[in-house]
Amino acid sequence: MLLKRIQPMVFQARRLYVDIMFQVMGRALQAVSEVDETVQNEARALPKGLLFEMMVMPEGSRLIVEHTGDGHFHYHGQSAPRPVDLSIQFKHIAHAFLVLSFQEKTSEAFANDRMLVDGDVSYAVRMTRVLNRLETFILPKLIAKRAVKEYPANLHLPEKLISAARIYLKVATNFVETVRP
Amino acid sequence: MSQKYYEFFCPVKVIAGKAALEHIPYELTGLAAKRPMIVTDKGVRAAGLLDPVIAACEESGLEIVSIYDDVPPDSSTSVVRDIAGIYRQEKCDAIIAVGGGSAIDTGKAVNILVSEGGDDIAKYSGAGILKHPLKPFFVVPTTAGTGSEVTAVAVITDEKKGVKLPFTSSFLLPNAAIIDPRMTLTLPPHITAATAMDAMTHATEAFTCMAKNPLSDAYATAAIRKISQSLLKVMDNPKNAEGRLELAQASTMAGIAFSNSMVGLVHSLGHATGAICHLPHGLCMSLYLPYVLEYNLESIREPLGELLLHLEGPEVYSATPVARRAEATISAIRKMRDQLYKRCQLPRTLKETGKVQESQLDQIAEMALDDGSIMFNPKEVTLEDARAVLRRAWA
Ligand SMILES: [Fe+2]
Numbered sequence: 001m002l003l004k005r006i007q008p009m010v011f012q013a014r015r016l017y018v019d020i021m022f023q024v025m026g027r028a029l030q031a032v033s034e035v036d037e038t039v040q041n042e043a044r045a046l047p048k049g050l051l052f053e054m055m056v057m058p059e060g061s062r063l064i065v066e067h068t069g070d071g072h073f074h075y076h077g078q079s080a081p082r083p084v085d086l087s088i089q090f091k092h093i094a095h096a097f098l099v100l101s102f103q104e105k106t107s108e109a110f111a112n113d114r115m116l117v118d119g120d121v122s123y124a125v126r127m128t129r130v131l132n133r134l135e136t137f138i139l140p141k142l143i144a145k146r147a148v149k150e151y152p153a154n155l156h157l158p159e160k161l162i163s164a165a166r167i168y169l170k171v172a173t174n175f176v177e178t179v180r181p
Numbered sequence: 182m183s184q185k186y187y188e189f190f191c192p193v194k195v196i197a198g199k200a201a202l203e204h205i206p207y208e209l210t211g212l213a214a215k216r217p218m219i220v221t222d223k224g225v226r227a228a229g230l231l232d233p234v235i236a237a238c239e240e241s242g243l244e245i246v247s248i249y250d251d252v253p254p255d256s257s258t259s260v261v262r263d264i265a266g267i268y269r270q271e272k273c274d275a276i277i278a279v280g281g282g283s284a285i286d287t288g289k290a291v292n293i294l295v296s297e298g299g300d301d302i303a304k305y306s307g308a309g310i311l312k313h314p315l316k317p318f319f320v321v322p323t324t325a326g327t328g329s330e331v332t333a334v335a336v337i338t339d340e341k342k343g344v345k346l347p348f349t350s351s352f353l354l355p356n357a358a359i360i361d362p363r364m365t366l367t368l369p370p371h372i373t374a375a376t377a378m379d380a381m382t383h384a385t386e387a388f389t390c391m392a393k394n395p396l397s398d399a400y401a402t403a404a405i406r407k408i409s410q411s412l413l414k415v416m417d418n419p420k421n422a423e424g425r426l427e428l429a430q431a432s433t434m435a436g437i438a439f440s441n442s443m444v445g446l447v448h449s450l451g452h453a454t455g456a457i458c459h460l461p462h463g464l465c466m467s468l469y470l471p472y473v474l475e476y477n478l479e480s481i482r483e484p485l486g487e488l489l490l491h492l493e494g495p496e497v498y499s500a501t502p503v504a505r506r507a508e509a510t511i512s513a514i515r516k517m518r519d520q521l522y523k524r525c526q527l528p529r530t531l532k533e534t535g536k537v538q539e540s541q542l543d544q545i546a547e548m549a550l551d552d553g554s555i556m557f558n559p560k561e562v563t564l565e566d567a568r569a570v571l572r573r574a575w576a
Pocket residue numbers: 327379382383448462466
């Protein structure tokens with residue numbers, strides 16, 4: 001019976017967590033694309049104006065960024081100004097939670113059929129690498145190692161961005177501990 | 182609780198072995214199809230491979246209503262539209278694709294148009310667009326390598342836009358794959374070798390890449406065993422029907438494995454090389470396989486070492502210390518490539534192909550990084566990594 005009362009809370013917490021992490025990632029994507037050359041080089045191959053979305057099926061939270069050209073991303077929040085060009089869709093909020101709480105790598109989630117790509121696969125490949133790079137920025141090294149295939153050796157980032165991201169992270173990791181079912 | 186999760190799906194009926202073609206009429210009748218159309222290419226027809234298919238149907242009183250034999254090596258949207266037009270005009274109700282990758286992909290695409298309607302195949306490009314089962318569709322492979330008879334993907338070139346359109350849906354899978362040794366008996370040596378190495382690569386990558394799972398592992402290892410036991414026998418005696426059937430089955434099994442667990446960097450590099458230098462896919466696979474395994478080595482040491490058992494048999498496997506097995510697997514693959522080089526000059530390096538310039542390597546590396554299969558490679562590949570592998574594969 002206890003389970004029945006706790007479950008809705010868990011669900012709610014998970015939804016909230018995914019919401020927050022999408023916001024963190026959206027802002028961080030924009031921030032990192034302004035300072036990190038690796039991300040810029042990766043993103044430059046994307047068409048200017050490309051709208052990228054990550055979302056939870058069927059109608060859950062989403063994160064939308066636009067490639068405004070020259071490797072820079074702009075975070076649009078939850079709503080897109082026009083139909084998106086590339087969409088990465090989690091099949092269920094539980095799967096989004098696994099990835100966004102860094103229990104499952106993005107590439108692993110693809111391999112495990114947790115999410116679908118709608119759009120040009122070559123752009124999805126690039127965005128996955130951008131997200132990998134991003135995860136290493138947002139996270140302390142220990143957790144990032146779990147979240148990406150390989151932790152890059154050449155990671156330099158302005159102190160300010162790191163500390164800003166770590167604040168979000170603190171919220172995030174606390175969530176993982178309390179919410180993990 | 183285990184952290185592992187996987188999916189496995191293969192609803193294709195496999196009809197394999199002696200006189201397999203003669204099962205086509207019965208299988209078609211079972212799906213209420215009476216007016217099949219054959220989709221194939223000129224090479225298949227010239228090799229006389231249609232004759233046993235047609236004879237098998239006619240003997241059972243089933244008429245092949247139409248034969249389209251002009252599928253090009255890189256099938257296009259206009260070819261698909263033309264074939265769909267003939268299918269409608271002749272009131273066909275089923276498709277039998279006879280051939281290699283291109284004929285099979287064309288059959289899949291035609292099936293979309295004749296089932297869903299319209300003339301514009303581009304409209305159905307992408308993943309998960311199709312929501313309903315399509316018309317009865319059979320595949321008779323005439324090469325033993327691509328595994329297209331069990332994959333849910335088709336690629337068709339949009340010649341106006343100059344892009345390759347991918348189609349992904351489990352509804353593209355044929356109702357049946359008919360594996361008859363007669364269909365691969367006349368395959369020339371270098372194609373036999375290259376396509377078998379494509380299947381070998383499918384199985385090896387399926388077994389070592391990120392989406393490996395217990396079911397795909399079983400298919401992958403069985404395929405590797407069949408190829409290593411039969412390929413050289415068939416190279417020495419092309420009319421060896423038993424060996425031909427083993428290779429054809431291995432190709433289908435490797436196809437089932439990789440369509441469920443994906444491929445990795447060998448294919449990313451191979452796709453790029455195929456596009457830029459116009460080298461056959463199987464050749465590229467054979468060429469890159471050992472270099473990529475060396476690059477991935479520390480991430481795949483354990484599964485790679487296990488493959489030694491299936492490549493070289495229990496004696497060699499048990500005589501090789503555990504710590505040396507992964508390297509021994511790579512050596513076994515190199516040995517096989519040397520044997521193939523001796524028999525049909527299947528190139529082992531980019532230089533040996535005579536069709537690649539050293540100055541093209543950077544372009545290949547960059548294109549490979551955009552290939553979807555790189556996502557499933559067990560090691561994260563940077564541009565520099567891809568370049569390094571290519572340099573090693575150069576000579
Ligand atoms: Fe292949």
